[in-house]
Amino acid sequence: MTPPLGGAAFAADSRLLEGVRAVGARTGVDYTDDEAVSELLARHRRAVDRASRGPAGWIGGLALAAGMLWPFIGHTAPATAGKPLLAYAPAGPLLVLAVTCLTLAHLRWKRALTHKELAGYREVLGLARAYGIKPAHVPAWLEGRREDGGGKGAAPITRYAPAERPAEGTGTPSKVSPPPKPAAVSEYERVADQGGWHDEVGWLLLFVGGIGAAVAVSSGEPLGLAALALVPLAVVVWVAGHRQGSRKAGLRPEAEAYARAVVAARAAGVETSDLSPQLRALLDD
Structure with missing residues (x-):
């Protein structure tokens, strides 16, 4: 440590x-x-x-x-x-x-x-x-x-x-140099707080679409079948969330490595820029 x-x-x-x-x-x-x-x-x-x-x-x-x-x-x-x-x-x-x-x-x-x-x-x-x-x-x-x-x-x-x-x-x-900040780290800071709602919204759309279709079938009202259009929308939301999560996961290792390098440099007495809340959160995980 x-x-x-x-x-x-x-x-x-x-x-x-x-x-x-x-x-x-x-x-x-x-x-x-x-x-x-x-x-x-x-x-x-x-x-x-x-x-x-x-x-x-x-x-x-x-x-x-x-x-x-x-x-x-x-x-x-x-x-x-x-x-x-x-x-x-x-x-x-x-x-x-x-x-x-x-x-x-x-x-x-x-x-x-x-x-x-x-x-x-x-x-x-x-x-x-x-x-x-x-x-x-x-x-x-x-x-x-x-x-x-x-x-x-x-x-x-x-x-x-x-x-x-x-x-x-x-x-x-100190004879230690501050670590350079890669572009991937800045990108991680930008996207780290984005998303997080895709699973909940996807399940909600799927639930509403299923309920609407079930009500349409039981009541004989064809208009209710339009709720089935929410099902592919739920899939689109899930896919978008998956892509965003994969993007964050790909950037995370480099961001965490940079954050630890900054901590080590500061511990060695080097003046470095402060860590952003997103990078500090990585170290608290």
Whole structure:
């Protein structure tokens, strides 16, 4: 896993490098060692995923669904006929179990997310931002944001007041060049948010066409058969959606490779253009 910022970026400003080392001394991690940080992030991401998707979360979700449904279906069972206590009372313990398990799952997830090593790295990223060095992309899981990258997050990057601009020669310049942006990447950014509705509209047209034809046959009204014209229209919509999806799929590998190259370059201390929302979404998948 490529760190959002690495040792070369921190070395661009000697004051930042000193702050990063101070945080590392407190947490026991050398945040200037890219290999160590990469291993650290991969290990903690697995821990965060395990905490959020463990048995407690599954049991809590199932108990919540059962507790919500029980008052509506419990009384329909033959065994609960004439027994209001059995028909409705089990919903209470199920909801208590659901709240307990979901709370436990959340606490475990929050504990994994706020581990001192991760908290230290978020502090380091906050220091870098204060010195004008911003990562191209921060993974959603690192800040506890939703999988789609939205939301403030349960553990956002630490914020500091902006520092004064460094004097010339206070850091180590990077020798890495920013990656060129291929035309295919720009094309992907243009089409990434297009479409997505073809399947739904296609099924709706097919459903309306079938219903119209069925009504025409049952009522003896030939005019209703005109609804069958919606069936080929549904096929046209599906084909257009398939072509658009294939186009996106063909452009995606190059766009994702470029986005990762930008992240790696920014981590190495290179000034690059910011990633577009479409490219950041690729990295959050």
